[in-house]
Structure formats: C-alpha cells, structure tokens
Amino acid sequence: xxxxxxxxxxxxxxxxxxxxxxxxxxxxxxxxxxxxxxxxxxxxxxxxxxxxxxxxxxxxxxxxxxxxxxxxxxxxxxxxxxxxxxxxxxxxxxxxxxxxxxxxxxxxxxxxxxxxxxxxxxxxxxxxxxxxxxxxxxxxxxxxxxxxxxxxxxxxxxxxxxxxxxxxxxxxxxxxxxxxxxxxxxxxxxxxxxxxxxxxxxxxxxxxxxxxxxxxxxxxxxxxxxxxxxxxxxxxxxxxxxxxxxxxxxxxxxxxxxxxxxxxxxxxxxxxxxxxxxxxxxxxxxxxxxxxxxxxxxxxxxxxxxxxxxxxxxxxxxxx
Amino acid sequence: xxxxxxxxxxxxxxxxxxxxxxxxxxxxxxxxxxxxxxxxxxxxxxxxxxxxxxxxxxxxxxxxxxxxxxxxxxxxxxxxxxxxxxxxxxxxxxxxxxxxxxxxxxxxxxxxxxxxxxxxxxxxxxxxxxxxxxxxxxxxxxxxxxxxxxxxxxxxxxxxxxxxxxxxxxxxxxxxxxxxxxxxxxxxxxxxxxxxxxxxxxxxxxxxxxxxxxxxxxxxxxxxxxxxxxxxxxxxxxxxxxxxxxxxxxxxxx
Numbered sequence: 001x002x003x004x005x006x007x008x009x010x011x012x013x014x015x016x017x018x019x020x021x022x023x024x025x026x027x028x029x030x031x032x033x034x035x036x037x038x039x040x041x042x043x044x045x046x047x048x049x050x051x052x053x054x055x056x057x058x059x060x061x062x063x064x065x066x067x068x069x070x071x072x073x074x075x076x077x078x079x080x081x082x083x084x085x086x087x088x089x090x091x092x093x094x095x096x097x098x099x100x101x102x103x104x105x106x107x108x109x110x111x112x113x114x115x116x117x118x119x120x121x122x123x124x125x126x127x128x129x130x131x132x133x134x135x136x137x138x139x140x141x142x143x144x145x146x147x148x149x150x151x152x153x154x155x156x157x158x159x160x161x162x163x164x165x166x167x168x169x170x171x172x173x174x175x176x177x178x179x180x181x182x183x184x185x186x187x188x189x190x191x192x193x194x195x196x197x198x199x200x201x202x203x204x205x206x207x208x209x210x211x212x213x214x215x216x217x218x219x220x221x222x223x224x225x226x227x228x229x230x231x232x233x234x235x236x237x238x239x240x241x242x243x244x245x246x247x248x249x250x251x252x253x254x255x256x257x258x259x260x261x262x263x264x265x266x267x268x269x270x271x272x273x274x275x276x277x278x279x280x281x282x283x284x285x286x287x288x289x290x291x292x293x294x295x296x297x298x299x300x301x302x303x304x305x306x307x308x309x310x311x312x313x314x315x316x317x318x319x320x
Numbered sequence: 321x322x323x324x325x326x327x328x329x330x331x332x333x334x335x336x337x338x339x340x341x342x343x344x345x346x347x348x349x350x351x352x353x354x355x356x357x358x359x360x361x362x363x364x365x366x367x368x369x370x371x372x373x374x375x376x377x378x379x380x381x382x383x384x385x386x387x388x389x390x391x392x393x394x395x396x397x398x399x400x401x402x403x404x405x406x407x408x409x410x411x412x413x414x415x416x417x418x419x420x421x422x423x424x425x426x427x428x429x430x431x432x433x434x435x436x437x438x439x440x441x442x443x444x445x446x447x448x449x450x451x452x453x454x455x456x457x458x459x460x461x462x463x464x465x466x467x468x469x470x471x472x473x474x475x476x477x478x479x480x481x482x483x484x485x486x487x488x489x490x491x492x493x494x495x496x497x498x499x500x501x502x503x504x505x506x507x508x509x510x511x512x513x514x515x516x517x518x519x520x521x522x523x524x525x526x527x528x529x530x531x532x533x534x535x536x537x538x539x540x541x542x543x544x545x546x547x548x549x550x551x552x553x554x555x556x557x558x559x560x561x562x563x564x565x566x567x568x569x570x571x572x573x574x
Contacts, residue, residue: 015574052416054412054415054416054572054573055573055574056573073420074418074419074420075418077416077417077418078417078418080416082416084412084413084416086409088408088409088410088412088413089408089413090329090333090408090410091408092333092336092337093332093333093336097332101325101328101329101332102413102417104325104328104329105322105325105326105414105417105418105419106417106418107322107325107418110328153417
C-alpha cells in the first residue's frame with residue numbers, strides 16, 4: 001500500500017463540450033483532512049464523484065487506494081464512505097433501517113449490520129430517534145444520519161460533499177466536532193465546501209478550485225500568507241455620496257490609492273459600499289487614510305481569512 | 321449475493337406498505353369480475369351465447385389475469401423508478417457502495433417480479449374462490465402473468481431512466497396502456513378488429529400474454545403458437561434488460 005490514498009494526474013471530466021474538471025493534479029495522504037474549496041460550478045463535486053467511482057474519468061490518471069476506478073470500482077467503493085451533497089435517505093423508513101440496510105450493500109450480514117448501526121446511532125446522537133421515520137427529522141439530524149450511514153462499512157476514506165450546507169450554526173458545530181473525532185481516529189477525510197471557516201476548521205491541506213482548475217493549494221495558513229496580506233482594513237464609505245460621484249467614496253479611493261500605492265504598494269479593492277485595504281498593519285493604514293482626509297462611516301481592522309484568499313483567487317462575480 | 325442486499329431494502333419498504341398494497345390487489349379482481357364477468361358477461365351470453373363457444377366469463381377471466389399484471393407492472397416501473405432516480409435518489413445511494421448498476425437493476429426487477437407474483441396469486445385466488453374458473457390451467461396463468469408483467473416492466477424501466485420529469489408518464493398511460501388494454505383481445509377476440517389494429521396487437525406484449533393465459537385455461541392452442549407467444553414476451557424481457565442497463569448507466573453513472 002503506497003503512502004498516497006488518492007493520486008490524480010491531469011484528471012479531466014467532460015460532459016459534452018462542457019469541461020467540468022480541467023486537468024487537475026491532486027494527492028491525498030492517509031490520515032489527513034483534505035479540502036476542495038471553490039464556488040459553485042468549480043468542479044468540486046465532479047471531482048468527488050470520480051474519486052467515489054460513480055462517474056467515469058474522461059481523461060488523465062486517477063488512482064484510489066492504488067487502484068484504477070475504471071477497473072476496480074467495486075473494490076474501491078468497498079473501502080469508501082460517501083456523504084453526498086443531498087442526503088439520499090429513504091424518508092419512509094426509520095433511522096435504524098436506513099442505517100443497517102446500507103450496511104447490507106457492503107456485504108455485511110444482517111446481524112453485523114444491525115450491531116454496527118447501534119454504535120453509529122450513538123455517534124450520530126440519534127439513539128432516541130432510532131425507530132422514528134426519517135422524513136420529519138431536522139436537516140442537522142438527517143446530515144448526521146447520512147454521515148453515520150457512510151461509516152457503516154468502517155471506511156478508510158470518507159468523502160464529504162458540502163457536509164454542512166444548509167445547516168444552522170449549532171448543527172454545523174456539532175458536525176465539525178464529529179468529523180474532527182473521526183479524523184483523530186485515523187479516518188482520512190476529503191471535504192468539499194464553499195465555507196471558508198469550514199475549510200479552516202477541518203482541513204490540513206486544501207486546493208482552491210475555480211473553473212475546473214486548481215487556482216492554489218496549501219494549508220489554510222500558507223494560502224493566506226501566500227495570496228493575501230496579514231490584515232485587512234475595511235472602510236465603509238457613504239453610499240449616497242459615492243453614488244453621486246462627488247466626494248466620499250470616489251475621492252476616498254483616490255486618496256487611498258495614492259496613500260498606499262505610493263507608500264507600501266498595498267492592494268486596494270473597491271466594492272460598491274466598501275473599500276478593502278490589504279495590508280500588514282491595519283491600524284497604520286487606517287491612520288494614513290485619516291491623514292489623507294478619508295472619513296469612513298465605519299472602519300474595521302481584521303486578520304486576513306481564507307475568504308479573502310478565496311475571493312482574491314476566484315473573483316467576486318456571482319457563479320450560478 | 322449482492323442482489324439479496326438490494327432485496328432487503330425492498331422487503332423493508334414492503335413491510336411498511338403491504339396493507340394498502342394487498343387491499344388493492346384484492347379489490348382489483350373483485351371489480352373486474354363483478355363488472356365484466358358478471359355484468360357484461362350475462363349480456364353477451366344471453367345475446368350471442370358467449371365467445372368462440374365459451375361463456376364470456378371464461379373468455380375474459382384469463383385475459384384479465386394478464387391485463388392486471390400489466391397494470392401492476394406499470395405502477396412498479398414508472399413512478400417508482402422515477403422516485404428512486406430523482407426523488408429520494410435511492411439508486412445513487414446504492415451505487416456509492418460496492419454495488420454496480422447491474423446488481424441494483426437486478427435487485428429491483430426481482431422485487432417487481434415478487435410484486436407481480438403476489439398480485440397474480442391473489443387475482444387467481446379470488447377468481448377460484450368465487451368459482452368462476454378452476455383447474456391447473458388457472459395456476460399456470462400465474463407465471464404467465466408474471467412474465468407478461470415483466471415484458472412491460474423491464475422496457476419501462478429503460479424508458480423511465482431517460483425521462484427528466486414524470487409528465488410523459490401520463491401520456492404513456494393514456495396513449496399506450498389504455499388502448500393496449502382495449503385492443504389486445506382482452507374483452508373481445510382481435511379478429512373482430514380491422515387488420516391494421518390486429519397488427520398492433522401482435523407487436524405488443526399484452527396480446528401475447530392474454531393468448532397464453534387463455535390457452536392455459538381454455539386449451540386449443542398448438543405448441544408452436546404457444547412457443548411463439550412465449551418467445552415474443554421473452555424478447556421484450558431480454559431487449560428491455562439490455563436497454564435498461566444502458567439507460568440506467570447513462571443516467572446514474574454519468
């Protein structure tokens with residue numbers, strides 16, 4: 001067994017003329033939590049489906065557990081746990097039935113599948129709902145059940161496609177906690193997400209995908225250091241004044257550009273209602289802005305986050 | 321056997337829904353026999369002394385056994401399949417495991433065959449209990465009805481996997497199934513029809529199933545003819561299975 005669980009070289013997925021994944025190189029090692037980060041349509045899910053052996057590779061090379069999905073799909077899937085974007089539970093069946101029947105698909109005996117379901121009910125904190133139908137459960141409960149179901153085969157690698165999309169903050173934190181526990185038990189995780197905090201919380205390493213390609217890769221910290229400044233100064237300017245184009249924002253940006261462009265070569269980004277200044281010293285930048293006569297409605301100095309990296313790399317245009 | 325695991329799922333689903341399902345299975349023969357066998361039958365018999373020398377009830381009951389199988393097959397292979405593809409996505413959940421498309425398809429079709437068997441046993445049982453017909457021929461109708469049902473179900477699996485919405489299904493029901501029931505020799509011999517419509521009956525599965533069941537109960541069909549009817553139904557099963565595997569793969573493993 002090699003020290004790489006997933007190895008992709010020039011991995012490509014095409015649907016007709018549309019290129020969903022455009023020649024990506026990825027390596028996932030045992031025990032790590034690996035993230036695919038990107039906006040909608042970046043190719044994250046298509047990549048996950050190829051790794052999960054439920055979508056054939058168009059071209060390039062892909063190996064999972066050292067095997068080729070084209071020839072060893074069932075053997076690979078036997079060692080995978082998959083938590084898809086949609087829950088795919090049978091709402092008419094009970095929580096427990098959804099669990100043990102899934103175990104049967106992996107060739108577990110009924111007795112073994114039922115025994116494992118007990119432990120997983122506890123893991124998912126669903127023991128007291130075991131005999132209830134799935135349909136009326138909350139979104140968070142369904143998600144926990146889906147993850148528990150993915151674990152019934154005791155997989156070596158867990159694929160999670162947007163595991164917390166659509167959940168409330170409490171449910172998300174409970175899930176992160178569960179996933180962190182799994183990781184500590186040695187389960188390798190591959191996560192797709194468009195939540196930056198999720199990537200920062202969960203992922204040891206990640207790739208940022210955009211338009212089917214890899215825009216950047218590294219640990220969350222590395223990415224921030226490489227693609228962003230240490231701090232970000234956010235200046236909220238008067239939208240009315242800026243709309244009339246007189247003083248306010250327009251003039252403010254001009255002044256800011258002069259101030260920082262000349263002095264530090266720092267990047268300034270103008271949004272409809274705000275100006276972002278990427279700088280290593282936010283307070284100093286704010287002072288400099290004041291000195292130049294910029295009078296923002298409010299200002300905020302914060303640490304740069306993965307979100308800044310993400311928006312820097314993938315842009316602010318809405319992708320649908 | 322991986323298909324057994326898939327059957328476990330359908331078994332648990334059935335345990336949850338069997339009451340309504342079985343009640344429907346009993347209601348269907350009672351209604352058909354009441355209205356057609358007794359109601360229409362007494363009219364036909366008194367007017368023309370039956371059909372081809374047998375009472376209308378004896379003429380129509382074997383045909384109804386095949387026809388009810390068609391209706392059961394439709395229910396199990398249109399909306400049900402759409403549900404597993406699109407609504408609760410059970411097929412996709414199954415395919416994320418070591419199971420392959422062939423095994424998932426085989427498991428579900430086996431469940432459909434089981435539904436057809438239960439429905440046909442009940443239908444035949446009700447007919448026998450009401451004393452309309454008896455004898456081994458009626459028992460032979462059970463596997464023939466299951467085969468007729470599968471000759472519909474399997475090609476319909478293939479078609480349903482290509483549909484984006486359930487809208488075309490009502491068209492299938494209105495433009496295909498209802499005419500089939502009316503013009504496949506269920507209620508009257510097809511030689512009363514114009515030749516063009518007779519040709520239509522020959523190429524569809526229902527007429528062959530009807531003729532087989534009728535031959536089993538009333539006799540009078542040579543072995544060559546029986547073999548030809550069986551061959552047509554088996555061809556629908558075989559070609560349907562080939563097509564279903566293709567359309568399922570295209571839909572579920574894109």
